[in-house]
Amino acid sequence: MSSSAAWLMAASIGLLALFLAGCGGTVIDQVKAEDTIQASLEESLHEKIKAVDCPSGLNVDPGTTFSCAVDRSNGIQATVTLKIRDKEADLSIVDFKQSE
Numbered sequence: 396m397s398s399s400a401a402w403l404m405a406a407s408i409g410l411l412a413l414f415l416a417g418c419g420g421t422v423i424d425q426v427k428a429e430d431t432i433q434a435s436l437e438e439s440l441h442e443k444i445k446a447v448d449c450p451s452g453l454n455v456d457p458g459t460t461f462s463c464a465v466d467r468s469n470g471i472q473a474t475v476t477l478k479i480r481d482k483e484a485d486l487s488i489v490d491f492k493q494s495e
Contacts, residue, residue: 423453423484432463443468455484
């Protein structure tokens with residue numbers, strides 16, 4: 396992992412609680428997660444992020460990880476992996492990998 400990726404992870408540990416309560420239980424709010432991840436990455440990397448694409452309909456299951464695709468402004472694609480920390484859907488970035 397590059398030093399910028401390690402710094403990014405350290406700087407991005409405290410993502411907001413992002414969930415919706417619905418008929419099928421509590422799920423991650425995909426749009427809020429994508430917006431929050433994009434803002435966090437832009438601040439940490441000091442560059443514009445074109446887009447973040449996370450899966451929809453993820454149940455809040457503490458300890459579970461999921462990945463989102465990231466399109467950086469320099470044309471490089473990356474993957475950010477997040478871990479659901481608790482039942483309030485607090486998230487932590489646990490990995491950031493650029494496509495080679």
